[in-house]
Amino acid sequence: MVGKFERNKDTIQELTESTAAHVGRIAVIIATAVVDVTREIGDLITDGIEMREASRRAQNDGPHFQVIDGDFEERRG
Template identity: 75%
Template sequence: MVGKFERNKDTVQEFTESAAEHVGRIVVIIAGAVRDVTREIGDLITDGIEMREASKKAERDAPLGTVINGEFETRER
């Protein structure tokens, strides 16, 4: 027959093991979420950089002036 102390010890041990297992799973979930959010933020910043570079390239490629009423008007960069 198992005494009260040993039953309590077994209960605490089981609970501690269960809690550790659940906390471990939660940590894995949180770590994965942090990784995914970080990746998305990085991709968003990369997209912004690429758009800025494309805008600058398009501006450089644009003609320096336009023809209005047969006259070529220049613009400054």
């Protein structure tokens, strides 16, 4: 027959192992979420930078005109 002390020890041991396993799984979930959120934020910032650069290139690539005596004359460079 198992004594009261040994039953309590077994219960505490099972509870501790179960808690550790659950806490470990929760930590993995949180760590994965942090990685995913960080990646998405980085991608969002990269998209913004690329759009800004594309806008600048488009602005610099287009023809530039200067008004001279009410007429438009193309200016390059």
